[in-house]
Amino acid sequence: xxxxxxxxxxxxxxxxxxxxxxxxxxxxxxxxxxxxxxxxxxxxxxxxxxxxxxxxxxxxxxxxxxxxxxxxxxxxxxxxxxxxxxxxxxxxxxxxxxxxxxxxxxxxxxxxxxxxxxxxxxxxxxxxxxxxxxxxxxxxxxxxxxxxxxxxxxxxxxxxxxxxxxxxxxxxxxxxxxxxxxxxxxxxxxxxxxxxxxxxxxxxxxxxxxxxxxxxxxxxxxxxxxxxxxxxxxxxxxxxxxxxxxxxxxxxxxxx
Ligand SMILES: Nc1ncnc2c1ncn2[C@@H]1O[C@H](COP(=O)(O)OP(=O)(O)O)[C@@H](O)[C@H]1O
Ligand SMILES: [Mg+2]
Numbered sequence: 117x118x119x120x121x122x123x124x125x126x127x128x129x130x131x132x133x134x135x136x137x138x139x140x141x142x143x144x145x146x147x148x149x150x151x152x153x154x155x156x157x158x159x160x161x162x163x164x165x166x167x168x169x170x171x172x173x174x175x176x177x178x179x180x181x182x183x184x185x186x187x188x189x190x191x192x193x194x195x196x197x198x199x200x201x202x203x204x205x206x207x208x209x210x211x212x213x214x215x216x217x218x219x220x221x222x223x224x225x226x227x228x229x230x231x232x233x234x235x236x237x238x239x240x241x242x243x244x245x246x247x248x249x250x251x252x253x254x255x256x257x258x259x260x261x262x263x264x265x266x267x268x269x270x271x272x273x274x275x276x277x278x279x280x281x282x283x284x285x286x287x288x289x290x291x292x293x294x295x296x297x298x299x300x301x302x303x304x305x306x307x308x309x310x311x312x313x314x315x316x317x318x319x320x321x322x323x324x325x326x327x328x329x330x331x332x333x334x335x336x337x338x339x340x341x342x343x344x345x346x347x348x349x350x351x352x353x354x355x356x357x358x359x360x361x362x363x364x365x366x367x368x369x370x371x372x
Pocket of ligand 2: 167169
């Protein structure tokens, strides 16, 4: 890839296109993307602009129609162990406890060791669920279930996290709290993160860079650098600088 200009791009895409339905639906038109190691990128845009498609391309769940996508300098052609994805609704198994759900990816790989079990409990502590490790999904709130899903994602050892509106189905208070915890966790494990949302303020609050996407055809209309330091507090959202960025993104989205 680029001769030294982006030395630590963990995710890089050039001219990535994705068409569906024999080419009649262009979900992604020529996207360029570069996500540095340890950085946090938000994809924001209205419903149908191709956010999930771009995430699924990065995850190797679907193939690009044209263009090239690399993760850790390797062409993406299939799902990878070091890339994990999380969705709006946690797909937990109802008959398994939190810790058994977290251990599921390990089990699919082979025998579960004591070390795996210890790690799963540590991850449940990391997401604030130490007291619910042996609870079943039905005993958990929506926010707690998403925490379990996050712990399960981390159990795979993935250091590239692809999060598709992970807290989008939760109430605003829960979502804000989980966003703060997510920032703490990704900093802790030095993950490289791509986070999809249609919420402009959320996209900016979390990210180092916001990719603003527009629909028909889905394209990256602009990339907004978010220069705020870390750790961040919710009060950041009331500052003029923050609102200026919100406005900038809004203008891009409105200028269709
Ligand atoms: N498997 C598919 N087959 C056909 N069209 C699809 C498929 N997946 C997504 N699309 C279309 O691609 C566009 C982008 O979808 P999507 O990536 O889900 O958008 P977003 O996540 O931003 O809401 C939409 O027009 C959608 O209908
Ligand atoms: Mg989507």
